[in-house]
Each structure stands twice: as structure tokens, then as C-alpha cells.
Amino acid sequence: MAFLPMSTLIKTRGSPIGYASLNQIRQNVLEVEQLRIVEHLANGKHNARETPWVIGHINGTTGYMFDTAYGGGTITQPATGTTAISMVSGVVPSVLTPSAGLQWDGQVLANVSDADVANTPHLIGVEVVSTTSIRTYVKRFTGALGVAGNTWADVDREHDVAFFGPAVDESPVSPETFNRFSAGQYLFDEPEYWQAIARDQHALKSRIVEHRDDGSHWTPRVPFAQGWFYPTPLGGPYTGYSASSDAQGIASVVRNSTGVVTITTTRSVSSVNFAVCFPQGIQGASTEVIIVNGRCVGTNTFMFYVYVGEPGKAWKRDDRTFSVSIFGSTTT
Amino acid sequence: MSYSRIPLVCQDFQLGYRTVNQAIENNNLMWSQMIAKHLTSVRSFPGDSIVGRHNDYFVPRSVACWFPQQNIDGSWFCGGTAPFAGASFGVPTLRDVGRWRVPVYDVSGVLVTAQPVLGGGIGSAIGRHADVSYFQPSGTAGFFADVTTWDITSGANPATAHMPFSLVLWANR
Numbered sequence: 001m002a003f004l005p006m007s008t009l010i011k012t013r014g015s016p017i018g019y020a021s022l023n024q025i026r027q028n029v030l031e032v033e034q035l036r037i038v039e040h041l042a043n044g045k046h047n048a049r050e051t052p053w054v055i056g057h058i059n060g061t062t063g064y065m066f067d068t069a070y071g072g073g074t075i076t077q078p079a080t081g082t083t084a085i086s087m088v089s090g091v092v093p094s095v096l097t098p099s100a101g102l103q104w105d106g107q108v109l110a111n112v113s114d115a116d117v118a119n120t121p122h123l124i125g126v127e128v129v130s131t132t133s134i135r136t137y138v139k140r141f142t143g144a145l146g147v148a149g150n151t152w153a154d155v156d157r158e159h160d161v162a163f164f165g166p167a168v169d170e171s172p173v174s175p176e177t178f179n180r181f182s183a184g185q186y187l188f189d190e191p192e193y194w195q196a197i198a199r200d201q202h203a204l205k206s207r208i209v210e211h212r213d214d215g216s217h218w219t220p221r222v223p224f225a226q227g228w229f230y231p232t233p234l235g236g237p238y239t240g241y242s243a244s245s246d247a248q249g250i251a252s253v254v255r256n257s258t259g260v261v262t263i264t265t266t267r268s269v270s271s272v273n274f275a276v277c278f279p280q281g282i283q284g285a286s287t288e289v290i291i292v293n294g295r296c297v298g299t300n301t302f303m304f305y306v307y308v309g310e311p312g313k314a315w316k317r318d319d320r321t322f323s324v325s326i327f328g329s330t331t332t
Numbered sequence: 333m334s335y336s337r338i339p340l341v342c343q344d345f346q347l348g349y350r351t352v353n354q355a356i357e358n359n360n361l362m363w364s365q366m367i368a369k370h371l372t373s374v375r376s377f378p379g380d381s382i383v384g385r386h387n388d389y390f391v392p393r394s395v396a397c398w399f400p401q402q403n404i405d406g407s408w409f410c411g412g413t414a415p416f417a418g419a420s421f422g423v424p425t426l427r428d429v430g431r432w433r434v435p436v437y438d439v440s441g442v443l444v445t446a447q448p449v450l451g452g453g454i455g456s457a458i459g460r461h462a463d464v465s466y467f468q469p470s471g472t473a474g475f476f477a478d479v480t481t482w483d484i485t486s487g488a489n490p491a492t493a494h495m496p497f498s499l500v501l502w503a504n505r
Contacts, residue, residue, distance in 0.1 A: 003363050003372075006356040006360060010353050010357075011353055012349060017352050025356060028359040032359065032362045032363050035366040035370050036384070038385055039370075039384065048385075050392040050395055050500075051391065107395045107397055107449070107499070108447050108449050109445055110447055123459060123460075123461055125459065126447060126448070126449045127450045128450070150490070164498075194341050195341065198338045198339065198340050202337065205335050205358075208362060212365075215365040215368020215369050215370075216388070217390055217391065222388070226390065228443060246504055248390070280446065280464055281463055282463070283463045283464065286465065289461060289482050310490070311489035311490055311491065323443040323445065
């Protein structure tokens with residue numbers, strides 16, 4: 001039985017409340033529950049491979065993690081430029097012999113978000129060390145922009161990480177027993193049936209806590225703004241930047257200068273420390289490497305710096321298309 | 333939100349129309365919330381066909397990790413975890429050194445983010461990078477998102493190299 005919208009069944013004073021409509025209310029509670037239990041935990045948190053378990057901004061050994069239930073609470077710096085981030089056991093559930101490397105069942109996004117990205121490109125690499133630890137490695141380009149060279153140094157810099165892993169197993173949460181009202185049965189005979197409706201609705205309310213009234217996601221583990229951005233006018237010389245038509249949550253895009261872009265979002269975050277972004281450069285020429293570093297500079301403002309390198313040539317700041325997904329603890 | 337706490341009742345409670353109406357309205361509100369960003373029926377996308385699964389541009393369509401493997405004859409191919417919600421991906425093939433072609437069948441609003449990720453051997457992830465070039469048309473097969481992986485620090489110049497990477501893909505629903 002599918003969910004039956006019941007607005008047409010709204011009662012008026014004096015209208016009888018029959019067992020059929022009460023049963024439909026009860027059935028609809030179950031229908032909503034069936035939706036809820038897929039990809040959500042009983043407490044309303046998302047439980048899907050596509051939703052990162054560990055995500056946050058890291059500054060030294062301080063992690064501004066959006067949810068430490070699955071890791072990120074313990075951060076160390078075993079060497080310059082190296083950061084070790086703890087995971088709760090099971091978040092990386094099936095690392096297959098890390099010594100042999102290469103095959104494991106988790107995904108990572110990373111971005112260097114330090115103020116120094118305004119000066120020079122930064123690289124970040126991620127390594128799965130064990131089922132309970134990942135490490136990030138940050139390198140800073142130490143040469144001069146515009147001058148041939150390719151030297152990099154290990155540096156400690158603020159950065160963002162997001163770690164995806166398989167959904168956790170959880171026993172299904174069943175609604176209370178579905179006792180159907182029958183003809184001739186009155187609530188004052190069986191108030192418990194009505195109690196079940198009321199209790200299940202209260203329970204469901206708590207389980208959709210990561211959604212706004214309109215159903216949109218409201219959790220720092222799901223982006224609140226994203227899209228891709230390209231320099232304009234097409235063909236150049238570039239004087240501006242535009243967002244793709246399907247970008248969402250973006251208020252404005254401004255090209256400050258060559259390879260420097262400011263993006264504002266329609267929603268704000270509680271603090272610049274509780275916002276992360278993951279830019280991705282999109283290649284122009286097939287031989288060039290694009291590094292895009294981004295950082296939150298205001299509660300709804302993000303700066304992006306686009307750097308381009310090409311074999312045998314200098315690193316430079318330049319205009320290129322890039323995409324961004326922005327996560328954070330939004331205030332609305 | 334306008335969800336209202338409806339009262340529990342006791343023996344001989346006269347259940348009025350207002351409380352029943354509130355239950356109805358609560359149901360409808362919760363339903364509308366859930367269907368806004370979740371699937372309520374079987375969709376045509378393989379792997380996306382589970383009722384209740386997310387259906388939101390902001391929730392990735394697919395996440396996967398890819399890694400190079402070498403055949404006994406020395407040729408390379410691409411392995412990886414089966415992409416979850418695999419609608420957007422077929423089996424990728426390795427085109428050139430460090431370059432991966434990932435079929436994308438629905439290019440509407442697609443964002444692809446690639447991040448080199450290595451396992452084993454402390455420090456082995458240093459100086460790795462990945463770029464994406466979108467949407468190389470491929471006849472009737474749709475489009476490909478090319479992912480190129482680079483080793484930036486091993487030599488004087490950036491050079492393509494085989495390396496594993498995470499890939500997260502968003503797309504309009």
C-alpha cells in the first residue's frame with residue numbers, strides 16, 4: 001500500500017472518524033518509515049557511502065571535525081607536512097593488505113586551505129595507513145611563479161579532508177506493531193492504537209533531523225553549495241568568471257584577478273573553521289596540471305586560487321575552469 | 333518546522349477532529365520532506381533503483397576508487413571497487429599512462445573530483461595529483477570524463493603516472 005495523501009480527508013467538526021482513515025494514518029507512518037530507514041541511522045544521521053563519515057578542517061593538531069563519532073578526534077603531526085588522522089575502527093572496513101597497497105574501500109577528498117595558498121600552489125596527498133588511520137602530506141611549491149622550476153617542500157598547512165566509507169550495518173528500526181482498527185472499534189476501547197500513531201510520528205520527527213522543512217539536506221556532511229565555474233568571455237581575454245547553469249547554493253562569482261576567484265554562497269556557516277571546500281581543476285591542454293586551492297575567508301565567502309603547470313614550463317597563476325563542492329555547518 | 337506534537341490519549345479519551353487532522357498533516361509534511369530528496373519509486377538508473385535512496389544533486393551519485401593493475405603480459409588495465417550507485421560508470425579502461433576514462437552517461441550538472449590516494453608505505457602519497465577533463469564525446473556511448481594522474485615531484489617536470497585515486501561524482505537527479 002502506497003502513501004496516500006490525506007489532505008482531502010481533513011475532518012471538520014462533527015465529521016465521523018472512521019477506522020479506515022485512522023488505518024490510513026497508521027499506514028502512512030509506515031510508508032514514511034520505509035523511506036527513512038534507507039540510508040539513515042535511527043538517530044537521523046545519514047548512513048550512506050556517498051555521505052562522508054569524517055569531514056572537517058585541520059589546523060595543526062586541531063581538527064574542526066563536523067562529526068567526531070567516526071574519527072578525526074585525534075590528530076598528530078609525525079613529521080613536517082605530515083598529519084595523521086585517526087579513524088574509528090570500521091570506517092575503513094576492508095583495506096586489503098595495505099603493504100601491497102592500492103586497493104581499499106574508501107574514498108577521500110582533500111584540499112589545502114591555508115592562507116598561504118594565495119601565494120603559491122600547494123599539493124596534498126592522502127594515504128591509507130591502516131584501518132584506523134589515514135595520513136595527509138602537504139607540499140608547497142617553493143619556486144617563483146613565472147620562472148621555470150619544480151621544487152616543493154614539506155610544510156604544515158591548514159587543510160580540509162573528507163573521508164567516505166561504506167554504510168555501517170544497523171539493525172532495522174521497526175515502527176511499533178501495526179494494529180489495525182476494525183469496523184466498530186472505538187478509540188475509547190483501544191486508546192493504545194492511537195498511542196502508536198502518536199509515538200511513531202514523534203519518533204520519525206527525530207529521525208529526519210538532517211533535513212530542512214523543504215526536505216533539503218541539512219547536515220555538514222552534505223554540500224550546501226556546488227557547481228563548476230569558468231572564465232569569461234569564452235575565448236578570452238578573460239575578465240570575469242561565471243557559474244554553470246546548474247550550480248546550486250551560489251550567490252555570486254567574482255574574478256578578482258588572473259586565477260583568483262571569490263565565490264559567495266547563499267547560506268552561511270557558523271564559523272570559517274567549520275567550512276571546507278574541495279575544488280577540482282579541469283584540464284585545458286592535456287599536458288598541463290591544474291592545482292586549485294580554496295579556503296573559507298568569511299562565513300559565506302570562499303577564495304580560490306588556480307595554478308597551472310606544464311612540463312618544461314613555469315608554474316603560474318591562470319584562469320581555468322574548476323568545480324567546487326562546499327560543505328559546512330550552515331546556520332540555516 | 334510545522335510538525336506538531338500530537339497528544340497521546342487515554343481510555344475514554346474523545347478523539348477530536350483537530351488531533352486527527354494534525355496527525356494527517358504531520359504525515360503529509362514528513363512525506364513531502366522525505367520525497368523531496370529521496371527516491372520513492374524504482375528509477376531507470378541501475379543501482380539507483382532503491383526506494384528511499386538519496387536523490388539530491390548535493391549527494392554524490394557515485395563514489396569509487398580506481399587503481400592500476402598490470403596484466404602478466406605487461407599491459408595495464410584499471411581496477412577498482414565497484415562504484416556504488418554505478419549508474420554513472422561503466423568499466424573504465426586505461427587509455428594512456430596515468431589517464432583514465434570514466435564513462436558518464438548523464439552529463440547534466442556533473443562534477444567529478446579526483447584525489448590520489450595510496451595505501452601502504454609511509455610517505456608514498458607525496459607529490460601526487462589528479463586532474464579531470466570533462467566530457468570527451470564517444471560516439472553513441474555517451475561521454476567520458478578523463479582523469480589524469482600526475483607525479484609532480486619525482487622529476488623536474490610534472491609527469492603522468494599510474495596511481496590509484498578516489499573519485500566522487502555528483503550529478504543532477
